[in-house]
Amino acid sequence: DIQLTQSPSSLSASVGDRVTITCQASQDIRNSLNWYQQKPGKAPKLLIYDASNLEAGVPSRFSGSGSGTDFTFTISSLQPEDIASYYCQQYGNLPPYTFGLGTKLEIK
Amino acid sequence: QVQLVESGGGVVQPGKSLRLSCAAAGFSFSECPMHWVRQAPGKGLEWVAVISYDGDVKYYADSVKGRFTVSRDNPKNTLFLQMNSLRGEDTAVYFCGRSHPRRKVGGLDYWGQGTLVTVAS
Numbered sequence: 001d002i003q004l005t006q007s008p009s010s011l012s013a014s015v016g017d018r019v020t021i022t023c024q025a026s027q028d029i030r031n032s033l034n035w036y037q038q039k040p041g042k043a044p045k046l047l048i049y050d051a052s053n054l055e056a057g058v059p060s061r062f063s064g065s066g067s068g069t070d071f072t073f074t075i076s077s078l079q080p081e082d083i084a085s086y087y088c089q090q091y092g093n094l095p096p097y098t099f100g101l102g103t104k105l106e107i108k
Numbered sequence: 109q110v111q112l113v114e115s116g117g118g119v120v121q122p123g124k125s126l127r128l129s130c131a132a133a134g135f136s137f138s139e140c141p142m143h144w145v146r147q148a149p150g151k152g153l154e155w156v157a158v159i160s161y162d163g164d165v166k167y168y169a170d171s172v173k174g175r176f177t178v179s180r181d182n183p184k185n186t187l188f189l190q191m192n193s194l195r196g197e198d199t200a201v202y203f204c205g206r207s208h209p210r211r212k213v214g215g216l217d218y219w220g221q222g223t224l225v226t227v228a229s
Contacts, residue, residue, distance in 0.1 A: 001170075008205055011200070032212055032213040032214065032215075035217070036153075036216075038153075043203055043220060043221055044145075044153065044203075044216075044219055044222075045219075045221035046216065046217050046218075047213070049208075049211060049215050049217070050211070050215075050223060052158075052213070055217065058144070087152065087153055089153075089214075089215065089216075090214075091212055091213065091214020091215050092214075094167065095155070095158055095167035095168075095169075095214070096169050096170070097143075097155045097214040097215075098146075098155060099153040099154065099155060100152075101152050102141055102153070103151045
């Protein structure tokens with residue numbers, strides 16, 4: 001099975017900061033990676049699909065990059081409403097479609 | 109507008125069974141692979157199962173293989189998860205989600221609000 005190493009596990013940043021989260025796959029998954037945002041008590045929301053494509057309706061301050069085994073998720077200018085947990089998920093080959101352990105983002 | 113609504117959660121004793129349902133609306137259900145994902149209290153997301161658009165192909169996480177069965181009723185726009193031999197570690201919120209019909213299977217573009225399953229004596 002493909003493992004994902006997501007870091008950091010928690011992050012504190014100020015409004016307006018650039019925030020970066022990384023996700024490393026245990027084997028080549030090409031660009032088969034999504035990024036999700038989850039607020040407490042809510043379902044996850046898809047932000048980025050296929051590593052770098054912005055889902056419709058998602059603000060452009062969110063972006064993703066990478067391919068192969070190394071991926072990056074960026075918030076260009078942190079807003080108060082971005083406080084949430086963020087997860088990467090791979091779908092590189094056959095299931096299981098594993099998730100990273102998540103990053104909890106807080107406002108400093 | 110895509111809607112996914114789970115139901116069937118509750119408190120169940122270890123070793124017992126439970127069946128979850130996910131009612132879909134607002135899209136062509138029969139064209140989309142569908143998934144179950146769970147989240148234990150205070151923990152991260154765990155992918156559980158996927159079923160192809162026509163129900164012919166199914167895959168499961170090792171943690172539930174042989175105990176859980178995913179199925180679908182396309183004419184009724186409903187996804188199911190039959191959970192047998194439940195254990196304490198199955199306690200979680202269970203989400204259903206869909207894969208976009210024209211994207212790679214595996215990613216989930218819409219999720220339901222989840223239903224809580226608690227396994228306890």
